[in-house]
Amino acid sequence: MVREKTIGRLSLYRRLLTELQGEGPKSVYSHQLAARAGVSAAQIRRDFMILGYSGSPAQGYEVAKLLDSITHFLDAPESQGAILVGVGNLGRALLAYFGTGRARLRIEAACDNDPKKIQRVIHGCHCYAMVEMPEVIRRQSIRTAIITVPAPEAQAVANDLIEAGIRGILNFAPVRLHVPEGVFVENMDMAVALEKVAFFARQHV
Amino acid sequence: MVREKTIGRLSLYRRLLTELQGEGPKSVYSHQLAARAGVSAAQIRRDFMILGYSGSPAQGYEVAKLLDSITHFLDAPESQGAILVGVGNLGRALLAYFGTGRARLRIEAACDNDPKKIQRVIHGCHCYAMVEMPEVIRRQSIRTAIITVPAPEAQAVANDLIEAGIRGILNFAPVRLHVPEGVFVENMDMAVALEKVAFFARQHV
DNA sequence: TAGATTGTTAATCGATTAACAATC
DNA sequence: TAGATTGTTAATCGATTAACAATC
Numbered sequence A, B: 001m002v003r004e005k006t007i008g009r010l011s012l013y014r015r016l017l018t019e020l021q022g023e024g025p026k027s028v029y030s031h032q033l034a035a036r037a038g039v040s041a042a043q044i045r046r047d048f049m050i051l052g053y054s055g056s057p058a059q060g061y062e063v064a065k066l067l068d069s070i071t072h073f074l075d076a077p078e079s080q081g082a083i084l085v086g087v088g089n090l091g092r093a094l095l096a097y098f099g100t101g102r103a104r105l106r107i108e109a110a111c112d113n114d115p116k117k118i119q120r121v122i123h124g125c126h127c128y129a130m131v132e133m134p135e136v137i138r139r140q141s142i143r144t145a146i147i148t149v150p151a152p153e154a155q156a157v158a159n160d161l162i163e164a165g166i167r168g169i170l171n172f173a174p175v176r177l178h179v180p181e182g183v184f185v186e187n188m189d190m191a192v193a194l195e196k197v198a199f200f201a202r203q204h205v
Numbered sequence C, D: 001t002a003g004a005t006t007g008t009t010a011a012t013c014g015a016t017t018a019a020c021a022a023t024c
Helices: A004-023 A030-037 A041-049 A063-074 A089-098 A130-139 A151-164 A190-203 B004-023 B030-037 B041-049 B063-074 B089-098 B130-139 B151-164 B190-203
Strands: A081-085 A106-112 A125-129 A144-147 A168-171 A184-187 B081-085 B106-112 B125-129 B144-147 B168-171 B184-187
Touching (some): A004 A063, A004 B190, A081 A089, A081 A151, A106 A130, A144 A151, A144 B190, A168 B190, A184 B190, A190 B184, B004 B030, B081 B089, B089 B106
Parallel strands (some): A081 A106, A106 A125, A144 A168, A168 A184, B106 B125, B168 B184
């Protein structure tokens, strides 16, 4: 079983390597990537072990081959889409953010229950009514969802999503979701994050 | 030295306890809070040890006293504000999110270099020009910042913020910031988070 | 008392780092 | 070769959980 943190780092390495590729160099040493990623060189070499691609002591790692290996490891064979539920301020911001094309994962559909939003295209993404959600998920075989609804609605939305076949949730609502075994939830709790930052800002004189 | 994760959990407990208080009960057992927080009861008892408030085997923890202890531990004696840099889609969404009053920490000022935004009030928050930033930070003695500028600008913005006295940064730009010792950075890397979710959504059949 | 929960230590678990022979 | 880097194991570090006497 691959660990959560490793996957996060691989995703980060991929972005850094893509940037690096634009700058010219064909190969890279672990310590060079380490400096950019804010991670130890040993950690990086260790992470790369699971990719099945080896570097050489002389040249380090070939950027292109490394990128291929990471992509092969991280991405689905077929392209994979996500659905966003809750087209409020934050939801719209995320549609704009992931709609830029930089992102590897496309948000293929959005849902809301505000009649003013339903059947409109917002930041390039079609907004469906909540009742249409299960059908959209099944039709486009979506497995990943982003929850940006208000806290009191989040659990109900999560239940419906899982019922419709979603197996991974990026949750922006400030609630801990209860989900069955086999469903992965990543919480982006911005209030907690900001309080943490404020706390440590105060510690460091 | 208190650990990062502990602070995050305490912040979460506080929110859950505030909700609980609204529902009536005067006291709570560790295992009840555990169920809501998605954390083990032992972990919770361990976290509470640092607060200096003890529960009783008979009644558990008094909700009101527990809240007081957490607030005393987490919050600054004087109220503390934050500054947000980069009033794009995400920046505006965060101004709306933290402007609702639910949040304990107020965003007291925003900055951007778009003339259309400067000197306007956005979601209740005044937007200053970037050149005014250091003065605003010093005048209002702000120590916490939120970065929502595009990736290429993030490091330069961070440097200016730190120069002006910021000691904690909540970073939404997809870059690892290089900061001197004594400055705390929390990265909210949404692209990495979504890729992680998509990966594990695929694992769990 | 009997039973459940607390505070706290010891044991476990997992993740990171250090180290080093093998390699180019 | 000499020197630096790789893949990989062993050692370290830290965080979580289990356990249990003390308490109500």
